[in-house]
Amino acid sequence: MITKDMLIGEILRAKPNAAEILMQFGMGCIGCPSSQMESLEQAAAVHGLDVDSILEALNK
Helix, strand or coil: CCCCCCEHHHHHHHCCCHHHHHHHCCCCCCCCHHHHCCEHHHHHHHHCCCHHHHHHHHCC
8 A cells, every 4th residue: 555654665665556647646756766765745846736635546
């Protein structure tokens, strides 16, 4: 299960299609060095996105 405090890098390693889902929300986190140190919640805030919507999509 993906949580909002997981780092983007962790999520990308844990869920094979996470990159595609994040990109659908406009998060180009895949190649960003910050992804290794930034939580999903932090990244969503930076992009002005609703973290709960992203979590729902990631945990389907």
